[in-house]
Amino acid sequence: MSGEGGRPALDLRGRSWEALPEWFSQSPLPDLLGDFLPSRRWFGSKSRSLRSVMAERIFSLDGGGRGPLFLCLLQVAFGEGENERYVLPLARARGGEVPEAGLIAPLDSPGEDPLWLVDGFFVAETGRELLRLLLVPDSPPAGLERVRTEVLKKRQVAFDPDLVPRVFGGEQSNTSLLFGRRLMLKGYRKLAPGINPDLEVGEFLSRQGEGLPIPATYGALLTKTPQGEPLVLGLLQEFVENQGEGWSWFLSRLPAVLSGEGDGGILDRMVERLGRETARLHRALGGDPSDPDFSPRPFTGEDLAGLCQEIDGRIARVFRALEERKSGLSGSARERAEDLLSRRSRLDDFLRDCRARGPGGMRIRCHGDFHLGQVLVTRDEGVIFLDFEGEPAVPLALRRLRTTPLQDVAGMLRSFHYLSVSALPDRTTGRERAEGWYREQFGRYLGAYGREVEGLLPEPAPAGGILGLCLLRKALYELAYEIDNRPGWVEIPLSGILALLDAPLPEFGGGV
Numbered sequence: 001m002s003g004e005g006g007r008p009a010l011d012l013r014g015r016s017w018e019a020l021p022e023w024f025s026q027s028p029l030p031d032l033l034g035d036f037l038p039s040r041r042w043f044g045s046k047s048r049s050l051r052s053v054m055a056e057r058i059f060s061l062d063g064g065g066r067g068p069l070f071l072c073l074l075q076v077a078f079g080e081g082e083n084e085r086y087v088l089p090l091a092r093a094r095g096g097e098v099p100e101a102g103l104i105a106p107l108d109s110p111g112e113d114p115l116w117l118v119d120g121f122f123v124a125e126t127g128r129e130l131l132r133l134l135l136v137p138d139s140p141p142a143g144l145e146r147v148r149t150e151v152l153k154k155r156q157v158a159f160d161p162d163l164v165p166r167v168f169g170g171e172q173s174n175t176s177l178l179f180g181r182r183l184m185l186k187g188y189r190k191l192a193p194g195i196n197p198d199l200e201v202g203e204f205l206s207r208q209g210e211g212l213p214i215p216a217t218y219g220a221l222l223t224k225t226p227q228g229e230p231l232v233l234g235l236l237q238e239f240v241e242n243q244g245e246g247w248s249w250f251l252s253r254l255p256a257v258l259s260g261e262g263d264g265g266i267l268d269r270m271v272e273r274l275g276r277e278t279a280r281l282h283r284a285l286g287g288d289p290s291d292p293d294f295s296p297r298p299f300t301g302e303d304l305a306g307l308c309q310e311i312d313g314r315i316a317r318v319f320r321a322l323e324e325r326k327s328g329l330s331g332s333a334r335e336r337a338e339d340l341l342s343r344r345s346r347l348d349d350f351l352r353d354c355r356a357r358g359p360g361g362m363r364i365r366c367h368g369d370f371h372l373g374q375v376l377v378t379r380d381e382g383v384i385f386l387d388f389e390g391e392p393a394v395p396l397a398l399r400r401l402r403t404t405p406l407q408d409v410a411g412m413l414r415s416f417h418y419l420s421v422s423a424l425p426d427r428t429t430g431r432e433r434a435e436g437w438y439r440e441q442f443g444r445y446l447g448a449y450g451r452e453v454e455g456l457l458p459e460p461a462p463a464g465g466i467l468g469l470c471l472l473r474k475a476l477y478e479l480a481y482e483i484d485n486r487p488g489w490v491e492i493p494l495s496g497i498l499a500l501l502d503a504p505l506p507e508f509g510g511g512v
């Protein structure tokens with residue numbers, strides 16, 4: 001079987017589209033999807049060698065005039081290591097109806113404009129049907145369940161069949177559909193069994209009432225693994241009008257400020273706002289002592305030991321990866337990699353000194369992957385925070401653990417560092433000035449945060465090192481992330497780690 005542009009075609013002759021679930025399981029899925037999957041932005045393990053792809057489960061959905069649509073759960077096996085589970089909705093469409101990114105394979109049917117097997121998110125009927133399943137209170141197809149939150153019921157969000165979904169065009173690891181700038185449906189791609197923190201935290205915060213810096217969470221569509229663990233397939237939220245993500249908001253203004261031409265005051269005020277809103281978010285996350293999954297707990301010596309152990313593990317893994325990959329890095333990144341590799345004992349001293357300053361403050365449920373790309377700047381220059389999934393590389397159960405809120409704070413501070421470097425024309429010229437800007441914002445953000453966070457932070461004297469540990473932990477995560485995904489960015493977290501070793505952290509009122 002071969003089709004257009006060398007893509008394998010799916011031979012439909014003698015079979016019916018409606019029977020896809022029966023025959024799809026016998027089709028050579030690696031042939032059909034072996035090129036498609038690894039070239040998707042949302043496919044996690046691009047560098048692993050793919051061994052087999054199996055349809056684990058297929059749900060048939062009503063596609064109206066288009067005929068049935070299929071929501072397919074795929075089990076992907078690799079040469080070594082664990083299987084991964086992905087969602088791929090399937091539909092048929094004419095080639096011209098769907099962008100290149102959604103075309104899987106031509107269906108081997110006669111005619112000049114053949115039908116294609118396509119990623120179902122790119123046909124409007126899929127989004128519309130998923131939205132209907134979430135909003136209309138009749139029973140979903142067997143095996144699918146839904147969660148409808150209190151805020152959905154309170155706001156009486158109704159299904160409007162005329163809302164045409166559009167695939168969100170931005171960079172993302174899942175696939176989101178926009179419904180008329182009113183609703184946002186995030187279709188998860190890589191599934192992790194268990195309670196999904198995006199839904200859990202979104203629902204918890206939406207219950208706290210209006211006015212928090214988050215979009216309201218309306219509901220979710222889920223299924224279960226054969227072992228009975230939940231698999232969240234889609235999350236429905238309110239769409240928030242915005243001017244773009246915090247990252248692009250800052251990046252479009254900072255270069256002028258660093259070259260002495262722009263108004264730095266606007267950026268300073270935004271950094272202050274981010275600090276205050278982060279504190280508000282954390283107060284809400286730690287604000288219900290009666291909720292068994294969210295009640296705050298003290299950050300004890302045991303927690304501190306656990307954090308240091310986690311960092312030790314990260315150092316070991318990142319050092320191995322750096323040794324293996326350093327020869328492929330560009331000049332200054334390679335130099336910094338060599339520098340870091342030669343300073344293992346200095347890193348251990350840093351860890352020991354931070355740890356010696358003792359535990360303190362509280363442990364709460366956190367955002368977990370807090371950076372400027374998770375911030376939306378609203379029309380009136382307010383901010384809201386998105387995507388409570390946590391660090392995608394960390395197992396789901398660990399992402400739900402309570403931790404010091406300074407982990408989120410460190411995430412945002414690291415983002416200011418990324419920003420200061422990325423705003424330079426070649427990431428090099430003017431580095432000192434960028435470093436100065438970063439240090440100033442470091443103090444400003446922490447100050448604004450510390451003034452409003454109320455009782456969650458360590459007291460000044462015994463706790464000075466936790467922030468240092470969190471900054472190191474995050475920068476190590478980033479280094480691993482960049483080695484795997486964006487080798488051209490490796491120099492940024494490397495320089496962040498080296499700066500931690502060389503220069504004391506700027507002081508701020510809270511003493512962290």
Ligand SMILES: Nc1ncnc2c1ncn2[C@@H]1O[C@H](COP(=O)(O)OP(=O)(O)O)[C@@H](O)[C@H]1O
Nearest residue numbers: 170172173174184215237238239240373386387
């Ligand atoms: N509720 C929302 N309102 C408006 N835009 C949103 C909303 N949720 C997400 N977005 C946009 O979609 C992007 C991706 O969303 P996110 O939840 O971070 O997905 P992913 O987990 O796939 O990265 C965000 O960076 C933002 O630009």
Ligand SMILES: O=P(O)(O)O[C@H]1O[C@H](CO)[C@@H](O[C@H]2O[C@H](CO)[C@@H](O)[C@H](O)[C@H]2O)[C@H](O)[C@H]1O
Nearest residue numbers: 173247369371372373391392414415418478481
């Ligand atoms: O895709 P996610 O939003 O879940 O996050 C991952 O990708 C981010 C990059 O897109 C990465 O963030 C790192 O780079 C950002 C600039 O592009 C910077 O603002 C962040 O501070 C830095 O951590 C994130 O770490 C990763 O989980």
